[in-house]
Amino acid sequence: MAPSQASHVPTLDGLIKSFNNQSLEASIESLIFLLKRRQVKGDECAKATAYILRQVVAKAKWNDVDQLLSRIASAGSRLARAAPLEPVIGNVVRRVLGLIRDEASEDRNADDIASEAASDIQTLTPATNPSVQPPQRPALPHRPTLSALSSGLQVSKSMFNLLSVAEPGDSPMTGASTPMSQAQPASIHSLRSEVMDGIEEILDEINQADDQIAGFAEIQIHPGDYVLAYQPSRTVERFLVKAASKRRFTVVIAGLEASGAGTEAPYASLRKRLNSAGVKTVNLASNGLMAYIPRVNKVIFSAKAVYQNGGLLVDSGSCIAAQAAHEYLKPVIALCPVYKFCPEDPSDEVSRGELGNPSDYVSYANGPAVGALDVENTVTDYIPPDLVDVYLTNLGPQTQHHLANILADHYKTEDTGFSLQLGEP
Amino acid sequence: GRRPSGAPIEKDVRSTIPDAFSHIPMAKRIPTSQAHKDVHPAVLAVGQQMATFALSDSISRLQATLLAFRKVIESYETPKGNSLSRHFVPHVLNPQIEYLTECRPMCFAMGNAIRLLKGKINKFDINTGDEEAKEGLLEWIDFLINERINLAEYAIARNAALLINEGDTLLTYGRHRLVEKTFLEAKKDGKSFEVTVIDDPFERSGQDLAKVLRQAGIPVLYSPNLGGLRPKVAAATNVFLGGEAIFANGSLHAPSGTADVAMSAANAGVKVIVLCETINFDRDRVSVDSLTYNEIDPERNSAESFRLLFDNTHDKYITGVVTEFESGGGNSPAQAI
Numbered sequence: 001m002a003p004s005q006a007s008h009v010p011t012l013d014g015l016i017k018s019f020n021n022q023s024l025e026a027s028i029e030s031l032i033f034l035l036k037r038r039q040v041k042g043d044e045c046a047k048a049t050a051y052i053l054r055q056v057v058a059k060a061k062w063n064d065v066d067q068l069l070s071r072i073a074s075a076g077s078r079l080a081r082a083a084p085l086e087p088v089i090g091n092v093v094r095r096v097l098g099l100i101r102d103e104a105s106e107d108r109n110a111d112d113i114a115s116e117a118a119s120d121i122q123t124l125t126p127a128t129n130p131s132v133q134p135p136q137r138p139a140l141p142h143r144p145t146l147s148a149l150s151s152g153l154q155v156s157k158s159m160f161n162l163l164s165v166a167e168p169g170d171s172p173m174t175g176a177s178t179p180m181s182q183a184q185p186a187s188i189h190s191l192r193s194e195v196m197d198g199i200e201e202i203l204d205e206i207n208q209a210d211d212q213i214a215g216f217a218e219i220q221i222h223p224g225d226y227v228l229a230y231q232p233s234r235t236v237e238r239f240l241v242k243a244a245s246k247r248r249f250t251v252v253i254a255g256l257e258a259s260g261a262g263t264e265a266p267y268a269s270l271r272k273r274l275n276s277a278g279v280k281t282v283n284l285a286s287n288g289l290m291a292y293i294p295r296v297n298k299v300i301f302s303a304k305a306v307y308q309n310g311g312l313l314v315d316s317g318s319c320i321a322a323q324a325a326h327e328y329l330k331p332v333i334a335l336c337p338v339y340k341f342c343p344e345d346p347s348d349e350v351s352r353g354e355l356g357n358p359s360d361y362v363s364y365a366n367g368p369a370v371g372a373l374d375v376e377n378t379v380t381d382y383i384p385p386d387l388v389d390v391y392l393t394n395l396g397p398q399t400q401h402h403l404a405n406i407l408a409d410h411y412k413t414e415d416t417g418f419s420l421q422l423g424e425p
Numbered sequence: 426g427r428r429p430s431g432a433p434i435e436k437d438v439r440s441t442i443p444d445a446f447s448h449i450p451m452a453k454r455i456p457t458s459q460a461h462k463d464v465h466p467a468v469l470a471v472g473q474q475m476a477t478f479a480l481s482d483s484i485s486r487l488q489a490t491l492l493a494f495r496k497v498i499e500s501y502e503t504p505k506g507n508s509l510s511r512h513f514v515p516h517v518l519n520p521q522i523e524y525l526t527e528c529r530p531m532c533f534a535m536g537n538a539i540r541l542l543k544g545k546i547n548k549f550d551i552n553t554g555d556e557e558a559k560e561g562l563l564e565w566i567d568f569l570i571n572e573r574i575n576l577a578e579y580a581i582a583r584n585a586a587l588l589i590n591e592g593d594t595l596l597t598y599g600r601h602r603l604v605e606k607t608f609l610e611a612k613k614d615g616k617s618f619e620v621t622v623i624d625d626p627f628e629r630s631g632q633d634l635a636k637v638l639r640q641a642g643i644p645v646l647y648s649p650n651l652g653g654l655r656p657k658v659a660a661a662t663n664v665f666l667g668g669e670a671i672f673a674n675g676s677l678h679a680p681s682g683t684a685d686v687a688m689s690a691a692n693a694g695v696k697v698i699v700l701c702e703t704i705n706f707d708r709d710r711v712s713v714d715s716l717t718y719n720e721i722d723p724e725r726n727s728a729e730s731f732r733l734l735f736d737n738t739h740d741k742y743i744t745g746v747v748t749e750f751e752s753g754g755g756n757s758p759a760q761a762i
Contacts, residue, residue: 294716320651
């Protein structure tokens, strides 16, 4: 819901610029403030979180890897708690934590590859060649295996995660990373710059994701299609505009709210761009979508988050679009950059939906009659995985059954448990 | 009610309708000065009310039409050398019907009633006296209004209220007269239950229903749109929906969004009960999608903003239909029409 005083909302760029001029604490506080007011939302949360975490790496005091991990986790959980229904924040925090573990283990591998690490390999993975050789791709993210799932201790002892060995009962953040805790300033310095480079790469990934997804547009959209775009986000807009450069089709835009007289027609700029490319558009001012689905070839919307089970967190109303399309066997395509994949299952709160401000719908000037009503304006929906046909990520289209690979490639098992409680300061 | 009354009348309003929907009719305001000279003033008024949606649901349109026809009959005098049964329909009644259809496509109940009326007129013996025939028609119209509208409403609310149990959570969409009556009836029977009202943000008639129910002491959860429908529907015991018409194949013609609610409920294993007077049943037409018989919202008829007024709910999403005569499945339209 657009805030009534739009002029007071800082742009994301402005916000990020302000990070450089103020203390770390002030930056975190200002972002928390905006998150709580829902003035930074969606992919902006991901970017803002990455920028803040970069500031943490650069500005916070830390002397070893454990301290850095705990600084990141604590700042991250403060942000995540400010916006419990923006799982991308937690995703970025996990990515950064994993990145630190990778960089640290790389450093350590270089130091101790001949001693301790090698013996670990021998004891834990007897099938591999015990001879001492550096890992082929040390930066390769850790994939959980069957044995990994059955024994957390073994996993954390694996070579790439030596620095995060968690004894039972230990805080999940700290590890017995003896060598690095007494690390020399030089290696701290290099770790700092490597982690900051890594965060930069995550930011690049976030920035490029929409374009990469749009690259798959011509595969998904065919000439003559009627495409129902539910509340097209920037990701969906870019996708449609890219498709319009190759294909002639019709976009049916749904999910509009009743707008007051005199306001500009919704999605005017998107429609203008599509129309000028020869793509027709129709703005549906309709609540129900079942009526239009028979005319539509596919339904497209973007996810706010993708859960471990393949369920989606989406804008409210998207679920009815997906359900209606599913009833008529029309493909449901969810655009979801990899940074929105969340290694968790949806909470009850998520499946019920987030409640928004009801005053757009009910006038409280109407007195007791309305005052006595319970008004629920749901602003997010949860879509179960069986209603989604294609998860279109920046790495390409995926199905529900291969999402586990994406999660395994991007998060460390130690960090999947990162949640609001773990990071209590 | 919320439609502004002074909207300008455009010359070619249909030109803005997107291609895919260009076959669907739309209500149109005809200045009274341009109407056919034979249109009765009472019918003129009803036509204007229909075009502006001051009369919008099928039963109020039916009732207003019948009452206007009553006036037409009262003021009718058979010309010399003619009989009412031969002269009235082609020369007097048909221009009224044409005008009404021009203002807004006829609803199925009106179509049924007009067919019944014409049948009644045809049955008159050619030698029936003018006064006698008129008297007979007026009586018949009163009977129709009483039987198929008033009594039907009462009987449906009674029958449907029996389906409500203590402690139920009932869900409905928008505001339908029969659903409202049913809930109030059940409350009067002393049952305590909760109602979730899902509204259409473009109509907001559900808000009025919510207030009425609240004032009757029924706890109401009001949701202004279809957001979060799945969990809300799953929490309901029964879904009650009102219909504008039911086609020969058992599918329901109802305000846009009804099909979404019914589908969502049926998929969640929640019973969907449709309330509909038999005068709304159409035994001749079959409709399997929402683009066959529908109407475009005259206020939202361009690419900038487009909306269909109705949708089509397949009978597989309907658990049962309650009519004034019997209750049955959606695919077995009432026999008694």
